[in-house]
Amino acid sequence: MSDSPQTYSAKDEVGQVRARRTRWQRAKIELKKAPLTAWFGMIVISIYVFIAVFAPLLAPFGEAEVTPVPYAPWSSEHVFGTDQIGRDILSRLIYGARNTMGIAFLTTCLAFIVGGGLALTAAITRGFVDQIISRAVDVLMAIPPLIFALMLLSIFGSSIPSLIIIIALLDSTRVFRLTRAVAMNVVVMEYVEAAKLRGEKLGWVMRREILPNILPPLVAEFGLRFSFVFLTIAALSFLGVGIQPPTADWGSMVRDNASLIQFAQYDFKAGITPLLPASAIALLTIAVNFVVDWFLMKTSGLRDEF
Amino acid sequence: MSSDDSDILLNMKDIVIDGFSDEQWHEIIKGVSLTLKRGEVLGLIGESGAGKSTLGLAAMGFARPGCRLTSGEIWFDGQDLMTLSEAEKHELHGARIAYVAQSAAAAFNPAHRLIDQTIEASLMHGVKSAAEATEDAKALYGAMDLPDPNNIGFRYPHQVSGGQLQRAMTAMAMSARPDLIIFDEPTTALDVTTQVNVLAAMREAVDRFNTAALYITHDLAVVAQMADRIKVLRYGEEVEEAETQEMLSNPKEAYTKSLWAVRSIEKPAETNEDHVLRIENVTAAYGSVPILHDVSISVPRGKTVAIVGESGSGKSTAARVITGLLPPRKGRVLFNGEPLPNELAGRTKDQLQRIQMIYQSADTAMNPRHTVREIIGRPVEFYLGLRGRAVDERVMELLQQIELDESFLDRLPSELSGGQKQRICIARALAAEPEVIICDEVTSALDQVVQEGILKLLMRLQSELGLSYIFITHDIATVQAISDEIVVMWMGKVVEQGLKDQIMSPPHPEYTELLLSSVPTMDPGWLQGAVAARKEMSIADQTGEA
Numbered sequence: 001m002s003d004s005p006q007t008y009s010a011k012d013e014v015g016q017v018r019a020r021r022t023r024w025q026r027a028k029i030e031l032k033k034a035p036l037t038a039w040f041g042m043i044v045i046s047i048y049v050f051i052a053v054f055a056p057l058l059a060p061f062g063e064a065e066v067t068p069v070p071y072a073p074w075s076s077e078h079v080f081g082t083d084q085i086g087r088d089i090l091s092r093l094i095y096g097a098r099n100t101m102g103i104a105f106l107t108t109c110l111a112f113i114v115g116g117g118l119a120l121t122a123a124i125t126r127g128f129v130d131q132i133i134s135r136a137v138d139v140l141m142a143i144p145p146l147i148f149a150l151m152l153l154s155i156f157g158s159s160i161p162s163l164i165i166i167i168a169l170l171d172s173t174r175v176f177r178l179t180r181a182v183a184m185n186v187v188v189m190e191y192v193e194a195a196k197l198r199g200e201k202l203g204w205v206m207r208r209e210i211l212p213n214i215l216p217p218l219v220a221e222f223g224l225r226f227s228f229v230f231l232t233i234a235a236l237s238f239l240g241v242g243i244q245p246p247t248a249d250w251g252s253m254v255r256d257n258a259s260l261i262q263f264a265q266y267d268f269k270a271g272i273t274p275l276l277p278a279s280a281i282a283l284l285t286i287a288v289n290f291v292v293d294w295f296l297m298k299t300s301g302l303r304d305e306f
Numbered sequence: 307m308s309s310d311d312s313d314i315l316l317n318m319k320d321i322v323i324d325g326f327s328d329e330q331w332h333e334i335i336k337g338v339s340l341t342l343k344r345g346e347v348l349g350l351i352g353e354s355g356a357g358k359s360t361l362g363l364a365a366m367g368f369a370r371p372g373c374r375l376t377s378g379e380i381w382f383d384g385q386d387l388m389t390l391s392e393a394e395k396h397e398l399h400g401a402r403i404a405y406v407a408q409s410a411a412a413a414f415n416p417a418h419r420l421i422d423q424t425i426e427a428s429l430m431h432g433v434k435s436a437a438e439a440t441e442d443a444k445a446l447y448g449a450m451d452l453p454d455p456n457n458i459g460f461r462y463p464h465q466v467s468g469g470q471l472q473r474a475m476t477a478m479a480m481s482a483r484p485d486l487i488i489f490d491e492p493t494t495a496l497d498v499t500t501q502v503n504v505l506a507a508m509r510e511a512v513d514r515f516n517t518a519a520l521y522i523t524h525d526l527a528v529v530a531q532m533a534d535r536i537k538v539l540r541y542g543e544e545v546e547e548a549e550t551q552e553m554l555s556n557p558k559e560a561y562t563k564s565l566w567a568v569r570s571i572e573k574p575a576e577t578n579e580d581h582v583l584r585i586e587n588v589t590a591a592y593g594s595v596p597i598l599h600d601v602s603i604s605v606p607r608g609k610t611v612a613i614v615g616e617s618g619s620g621k622s623t624a625a626r627v628i629t630g631l632l633p634p635r636k637g638r639v640l641f642n643g644e645p646l647p648n649e650l651a652g653r654t655k656d657q658l659q660r661i662q663m664i665y666q667s668a669d670t671a672m673n674p675r676h677t678v679r680e681i682i683g684r685p686v687e688f689y690l691g692l693r694g695r696a697v698d699e700r701v702m703e704l705l706q707q708i709e710l711d712e713s714f715l716d717r718l719p720s721e722l723s724g725g726q727k728q729r730i731c732i733a734r735a736l737a738a739e740p741e742v743i744i745c746d747e748v749t750s751a752l753d754q755v756v757q758e759g760i761l762k763l764l765m766r767l768q769s770e771l772g773l774s775y776i777f778i779t780h781d782i783a784t785v786q787a788i789s790d791e792i793v794v795m796w797m798g799k800v801v802e803q804g805l806k807d808q809i810m811s812p813p814h815p816e817y818t819e820l821l822l823s824s825v826p827t828m829d830p831g832w833l834q835g836a837v838a839a840r841k842e843m844s845i846a847d848q849t850g851e852a
Contacts, residue, residue: 191670191672191673193631194665197662197663199653199688200688208673212673
């Protein structure tokens with residue numbers, strides 16, 4: 001027999017736990033173990049964010065500043081040349097980061113507030129409220145989103161606010177589905193019942209009892225959803241109903257200069273110019289996915305799906 | 307090996323097992339040895355975390371994920387399992403060593419029929435042909451006293467009851483006639499009335515086939531029925547080992563004595579004409595399935611009413627009606643003489659505050675992301691309207707009351723033991739300053755020693771604060787210990803209601819008799835007597851397997 005206590009005491013059942021690590025210490029440990037792809041993703045995203053924030057300082061020309069020479073070749077003055085009306089392509093790429101990412105971020109946030117809020121309400125109240133919201137979401141999901149977006153945008157016009165609201169609404173249906181599914185596993189727990197018995201209001205149960213427990217899959221979904229929104233905006237812009245000129249954005253830049261591709265056999269550099277905004281889109285999407293993958297690997301439960 | 311040892315089947319020497327947590331390895335079994343002869347049953351007992359199950363699995367040469375066998379020798383019939391390859395161990399598992407898990411419901415694959423799973427190991431190891439194994443399985447089902455042994459195997463796991471499933475699992479373990487079976491808490495999840503049948507069937511099977519067994523449990527009375535010898539474990543170390551009789555009558559170590567002493571709490575039954583809570587003629591149903599039929603229960607102020615019955619008897623449903631989670635179809639709930647609104651939403655904050663609830667599983671009753679400070683502090687803030695410093699002070703006071711201290715304030719539920727968790731749940735209920743606390747099986751997930759601590763705490767709080775308890779349980783020992791009045795429920799009806807002494811002394815209604823006679827005692831001969839008595843009672847077949 002060791003020197004373990006012979007008499008029973010509730011306090012000694014579990015020995016002193018170590019002081020809990022702060023959030024920052026835990027983050028550091030996790031980062032140390034992060035795989036190369038996650039690091040790549042995080043670095044790329046930070047560079048994008050940096051460029052977006054400091055766009056006016058980094059860009060050699062203004063966002064819509066027209067220089068005398070349209071379709072100028074790559075030179076020391078215009079690193080990636082100019083477009084069809086003589087705007088500097090590098091500057092527009094830099095400003096594009098700000099516009100495209102900013103709008104995509106706002107849209108994703110809005111989609112999560114609307115979709116997540118409705119999903120939690122549905123999961124907690126259940127019954128007919130859940131039925132009404134869920135069936136409404138089913139109806140919205142039954143319509144192909146891109147076509148639905150095109151239709152709504154042509155009805156309400158392609159202003160940036162209507163763009164944000166329409167895409168957010170369409171994407172919130174996906175957020176709703178996921179949030180409702182994960183919240184359903186939590187609402188059946190006894191601590192949620194205990195909170196209801198205490199007489200807590202809906203908002204408190206949502207924010208304090210359920211949300212903290214379903215956060216990991218939601219954060220992962222936020223990353224993926226951001227990529228999708230970003231691609232949708234680029235696609236809509238490419239089709240001409242997204243972000244309108246003169247605002248710089250990657251989707252419309254691809255469309256505006258698309259015809260240059262056929263000149264690749266004469267001037268290779270001119271040929272790859274329209275691919276630059278396209279690869280900016282691709283790179284960011286890949287980076288975000290790398291980070292999300294790593295996050296999903298870490299938070300258990302969803303691991304098997306990847 | 308000398309010739310004296312020839313009938314030793316399993317010999318484990320100085321087993322050390324490490325577990326991985328907090329990014330480092332800790333010793334969870336610290337050098338335990340055991341020997342087991344052919345046909346002998348060794349009971350392993352101890353509280354949870356003592357390393358019983360880990361040691362049981364080690365007897366198969368297996369360490370569960372997150373654990374590793376660090377050192378020691380495991381001799382099984384002349385082979386050292388520590389040095390065998392996975393493939394060689396695979397040859398033994400199922401064929402010569404079998405394992406019966408705690409939850410048969412989780413261990414059976416719901417997509418296959420029982421018989422296919424029963425004979426799977428025999429077929430895989432080529433012990434028998436399919437036809438032989440099937441015939442044998444039917445015989446085993448018969449030996450396990452399962453109803454309709456020729457056909458029951460062709461059902462799916464969800465089509466038989468929990469007790470039957472547990473017996474089918476024992477039959478599965480027996481199928482290849484192993485030399486050793488490891489029973490890991492096989493009856494813990496069962497009702498007392500069902501447990502008797504399962505225990506008898508297992509004992510009988512082990513005797514008949516001369517199988518050696520390791521029987522792991524934390525229930526002393528059960529181990530007294532099953533084991534030839536008992537080994538007590540604590541903190542991964544052996545406390546003592548002796549023959550069952552010797553161990554029961556004359557334990558040597560202080561810790562073992564304290565385990566034996568648990569069943570000795572008692573208090574005199576008292577009642578009170580002043581009823582704080584009354585349920586009158588309540589009929590309730592989930593959808594169209596009726597659960598409660600015309601149930602009336604009254605709770606005297608400052609006293610404890612125990613509601614007993616097996617699972618499905620409607621005990622917890624009664625609690626849901628009282629709390630307002632399940633509005634009754636008929637009848638009403640009176641609190642201090644005033645009728646309470648049926649619906650939860652219709653009740654005032656004050657009414658909610660006066661009736662608090664403590665759950666069976668403290669794990670799911672506390673939000674894993676909230677600290678102890680938030681868990682206890684929230685009702686203080688919510689009901690009493692305290693803010694800031696005042697909340698902390700009140701929480702500290704409550705922690706004192708439940709015999710914990712301020713070092714617990716910032717812990718998460720995952721950093722607490724089972725008993726501590728249940729204490730925090732008690733503190734959360736106390737924080738509301740209630741008059742009535744509903745305790746739904748609050749001790750059934752805990753070990754004996756911890757149970758005793760919780761029960762004593764509840765009794766002390768009752769005398770200090772004048773609380774009334776509704777104590778829902780299927781454990782008669784707990785009822786004996788703390789109740790004033792007892793309500794016996796069966797199939798949604800109240801069978802009997804009255805003072806403890808009156809209910810516990812004969813004559814009993816038929817069902818109460820069955821319930822009381824099903825509670826194992828520390829007497830090793832109890833099981834035979836109980837089974838013999840059971841055979842005479844026709845009611846056993848309806849209730850045990852309903």
